[in-house]
Amino acid sequence: MKLRTAGYFARQAWVSIRRNLWMSLAAVASVAITMFILGAFLLLVFNINFISTSLKSNVEAAVFLLPETPREETLAVQKQIEAMPGVVKVDLVPREEGFRQLSQQFGGESELLEATGGVNPLPDYLLVRVAEPETIHDFARKARALPQVEKVNYGQEIVDQLFAVARLMHWLGAGIVLLLGLGAICLIIITIRLTVYSRWREITIMKYVGATDWFIRWPFLLEGLLLGLVGSGIAALLIYWGYDLLYHELAATFVFIPLLNDQTLLLRSSLTLVAAGAIIGALGSLFSIRRFLKV
Amino acid sequence: MSLIQFFNVSKIYTPDIVALDNISLKIDKGEFVFLVGPSGAGKTTFIRLIFRQEIPSKGQIIVGGRSIARLKRNEIPYLRRNIGIVFQDFRLLSDRSIFENVAIALEVLETAPREIKIKVEKALSQVGLSSKARMFPHQLSGGEQQRAAIARAIVNNPRILIADEPTGNLDPATSAEIMKLLEEINHLGTTVIMASHAQDIVNRMKKRVVALDRGRLVRDSREGEYSYEA
Numbered sequence: 001m002k003l004r005t006a007g008y009f010a011r012q013a014w015v016s017i018r019r020n021l022w023m024s025l026a027a028v029a030s031v032a033i034t035m036f037i038l039g040a041f042l043l044l045v046f047n048i049n050f051i052s053t054s055l056k057s058n059v060e061a062a063v064f065l066l067p068e069t070p071r072e073e074t075l076a077v078q079k080q081i082e083a084m085p086g087v088v089k090v091d092l093v094p095r096e097e098g099f100r101q102l103s104q105q106f107g108g109e110s111e112l113l114e115a116t117g118g119v120n121p122l123p124d125y126l127l128v129r130v131a132e133p134e135t136i137h138d139f140a141r142k143a144r145a146l147p148q149v150e151k152v153n154y155g156q157e158i159v160d161q162l163f164a165v166a167r168l169m170h171w172l173g174a175g176i177v178l179l180l181g182l183g184a185i186c187l188i189i190i191t192i193r194l195t196v197y198s199r200w201r202e203i204t205i206m207k208y209v210g211a212t213d214w215f216i217r218w219p220f221l222l223e224g225l226l227l228g229l230v231g232s233g234i235a236a237l238l239i240y241w242g243y244d245l246l247y248h249e250l251a252a253t254f255v256f257i258p259l260l261n262d263q264t265l266l267l268r269s270s271l272t273l274v275a276a277g278a279i280i281g282a283l284g285s286l287f288s289i290r291r292f293l294k295v
Numbered sequence: 296m297s298l299i300q301f302f303n304v305s306k307i308y309t310p311d312i313v314a315l316d317n318i319s320l321k322i323d324k325g326e327f328v329f330l331v332g333p334s335g336a337g338k339t340t341f342i343r344l345i346f347r348q349e350i351p352s353k354g355q356i357i358v359g360g361r362s363i364a365r366l367k368r369n370e371i372p373y374l375r376r377n378i379g380i381v382f383q384d385f386r387l388l389s390d391r392s393i394f395e396n397v398a399i400a401l402e403v404l405e406t407a408p409r410e411i412k413i414k415v416e417k418a419l420s421q422v423g424l425s426s427k428a429r430m431f432p433h434q435l436s437g438g439e440q441q442r443a444a445i446a447r448a449i450v451n452n453p454r455i456l457i458a459d460e461p462t463g464n465l466d467p468a469t470s471a472e473i474m475k476l477l478e479e480i481n482h483l484g485t486t487v488i489m490a491s492h493a494q495d496i497v498n499r500m501k502k503r504v505v506a507l508d509r510g511r512l513v514r515d516s517r518e519g520e521y522s523y524e525a
Contacts, residue, residue, distance in 0.1 A: 212369065
């Protein structure tokens with residue numbers, strides 16, 4: 001292709017956008033809206049993933065020892081558990097400490113002692129954290145097999161539910177992102193096809209006088225690329241600033257919910273959105289003129 | 296060697312509409328050929344086969360030494376650059392000036408703007424429209440619009456000019472002018488193939504007449520007349 005021809009293509013694309021100004025604006029708007037929804041949903045999925053992983057990483061098991069277990073044996077069990085694969089951290093909570101914590105809830109140590117007949121009925125227990133939350137079932141089974149262990153608590157149902165929800169959100173999110181992406185492509189193709197349709201006469205004439213298919217395609221490709229770029233650019237800017245604003249708003253209100261505040265990720269998502277919009281615009285154009293080139 | 300050759304060419308549209316039935320003929324360089332026959336005789340199909348808008352169902356077509364049926368999709372443009380086409384309804388772009396309408400045929404060949412200017416002006420003067428280059432199609436009469444369409448078809452100096460009922464929308468006086476123009480182009484060496492209903496025009500020109508009827512070649516005569524009962 002000659003450089004002069006590249007200039008010709010760019011000029012043709014620009015002329016076409018100006019001639020079909022309203023249609024072009026409609027295409028930009030439809031790209032902007034679908035890419036905005038797509039981007040917003042993408043960030044929602046990222047956040048849900050983030051929340052569920054940070055909740056999952058807080059999964060702990062409490063290993064209760066038999067009440068009369070001597071302290072040396074407790075420490076030996078702690079060593080044993082620490083040696084188990086996947087275990088990150090084991091904290092010993094001695095029965096005295098447990099009793100103190102309990103007595104705080106009961107309004108004083110002496111009252112509690114009185115109620116329990118002057119003895120501390122609590123066993124020692126170990127707080128265990130594992131590296132992979134999914135392995136906590138296995139860990140619990142192994143810990144229960146130890147002779148000094150009476151029971152292992154780790155909020156089994158809550159953990160299971162959390163995993164189920166996280167898995168569901170993961171697949172559901174991927175599915176919805178895919179559907180939205182397809183929807184965006186369709187919408188853009190329909191809009192661009194309308195602008196192409198208004199020029200089928202020109203395309204036919206160009207074919208008759210011996211234009212190659214690519215000579216006809218290029219201006220449309222550039223047009224689609226530009227419309228996609230502008231539309232998704234608007235969407236990306238809204239997402240970028242909007243999320244920042246929303247984050248500061250929400251982070252102050254819901255302190256207990258961990259939210260993603262990752263500038264790199266946000267920037268990368270925005271740029272991906274822009275690139276996706278440009279590619280969708282270009283592909284939409286190519287797809288739209290396919291039928292008209294068969295002359 | 297002949298410029299255009301048809302060997303036992305049939306065109307059948309699915310399922311069983313026979314548009315052309317076993318046609319064989321040769322057209323030499325520099326000829327002026329009328330293609331006559333009633334509506335549905337196969338004239339338009341014949342023309343579309345030459346510039347490869349259609350592919351023959353059977354038989355072989357050679358244009359300028361190349362087989363049309365075997366042409367690859369990306370080779371079609373290069374065939375068409377040797378063929379100028381004129382239609383009954385002119386097919387000019389209403390949002391472009393006459394100059395721009397003619398220039399399209401050179402722009403698609405990536406011709407330099409300076410060269411485009413020279414060639415378009417030459418073509419417009421050849422058809423007698425030099426003074427109307429800046430006007431738009433709707434500002435021109437029917438005959439002038441057809442002249443502009445002819446300028447677009449010949450600006451690239453094609454070896455073949457195909458005209459499908461070029462006078463179909465024009466009054467007799469204007470038609471005569473268009474015929475005179477086509478004859479001039481033919482004299483300059485371009486092979487002209489013209490499909491027509493217009494009996495008086497065909498009879499007056501005394502050129503080769505190829506008559507089609509229901510897809511069959513019923514007559515092919517030098518200096519012929521339109522009437523195909525004979």
